[in-house]
Amino acid sequence: MSTPKTKTIRTDALARVEGEGAMYVRIAGREVEEVKLNIYEPPRFFEAFLRGRGFTEVPDITARICGICPVAYQMSSVTAMEMACGIEVDGQLRALRRLLYCGEWIESHALHVFMLHAPDFLGYPSAIELARDAPDVVASALEMKKIGNELMTVVGGREVHPINVKVGGWYRAPRKGELAPLVPKLERAREIALEAVRITSGFDFPDYEQDYELVALDHPGEYPIDRGRVVSNRGLDIPVTEYDDHFVEEHVEWSNALHSRIIERGSYLCGPLARFALAADRLSPIARDAAREAGLEPSERNPFKSIVVRSVELVYAADEALRIIAEYEEPDAPAVEVEPRAGVGYGCTEAPRGILYHRYEIDAEGSILDAKIVPPTSQNQRTIEEDLRGVVERSLDMPDEELTIRCEQTIRNYDPCISCATHFLTLDVERR
């Protein structure tokens, strides 16, 4: 038997993934021996930073964990704190939170679909080269993202890290007249998103499927964004308060970040593919039609098609924002009074890239005793590694350069937000 060929491929950095990390694949002959995804800096440093802080500080501090999904951090944290304090925010105050969240989905998905992931499918090294050949596409993406920014500014008080969110509601509720100018812009965003669905559904998708356990939030009548039970396609159906009974985080030696798994079964997937699989029937009619025309079914298990689902969710986010604005009534007060009490609170919301879980314990004065944050990328990390293994196994005959690009594309299926985290994602493929 001949000795397997030894070959090592190194790339300096894996661009277009939020933040930093490192990936290592070792191939011996025709066997994929090892796949490791390393994330240097987990949110647990933030968890330590939160201890001793006041309960009202969580939305502003946790918003800084991630430059892409600050609203997700704010929403999971305030929901958890409100539970700890024994109150619930509902009515128009909650509708405004969902509206703000739509702004974040638009910002985040527009960036990922057009500028981070589409170049993989179109054979460009980055959005810069894509912009040279198709400036209109990139300009549309920037226009859409800007509309998301404007929604964030009107509702959240700032375009990236909202400052208007507080435990109990808002510092200030927007006037109806302030939301009205957003309507034509969101209608335009919906048009761009419909075009995105058409474009992305025409891409060539690698032939790859997995029988994932899909996890998303579930609330009657709503596409999952800001509340709900935690459910899966394998029968999981629990209130957020029982999250820690079913999900565990484990340390692996090659990564600072913790890997999540479902205690009973193992890896799982959260994010667009999971939400669509479990709640496609709760999309708005326009988004549902777009999905149907794109040929998407809730049974879709090809992770590369997440770019199409993200585009459908862009349609939905614009449409849902329009619905909320149309139904908006100015609340009597921008927030409900919140008095601290000793207790534990749990919050889970759908960040653009999947469920984000927070748990806080506070004392009677509202000082934070303990904090736990499980970001979606930690939850998806095992699945990303399993997908990488599967994709590499099916692509062993690819030239190394192409294989490296395919690995990057695979990681980007999950829009991993490693900036909860990080700076560089280096990618090593080693063949022995």
Next chain:
Amino acid sequence: MTAVVVCVGNRLRGDDAVGLEVARHLRGTLPAGVGITEREGEPTTLIDAWDGADALWVVDAVSSGSEAGTVHRLEAGEQPLPQGPFRASTHHVSLAETVELARVLGRLPAQTVVYGIEGGSFAIGEPLTPAVAAAAVAVADAIREEVATGAG
């Protein structure tokens, strides 16, 4: 001619805040009409911040392996920014990528100067390291002079 100084940083990430520190030093010291904008690195808001200006100064923290506080000055109006050092930030699409994207889309001012200040520590909740704080003063002085003389 319109000029703008765009300062990029994250206040909670140690030396990543240095751009914002430069903005603080510059406030109230630049000629009327020269804008100072603070940004967190998000690409669309960055491009919007400088779109339509004739002259642009951008300040951000970098991590290229140099000694903390080292100041890199790059004229980006006519040549691409090296992608390496400006990858290192807590931002998503890097500053270098954003500058290049703006260039391709015809939205980069003809006169663009990028100041990168080498960070020492990007630890959460930490203050600026002394060398980086000193570099912030030096960069603010340099920008003030360049704005005054129209150099860029």
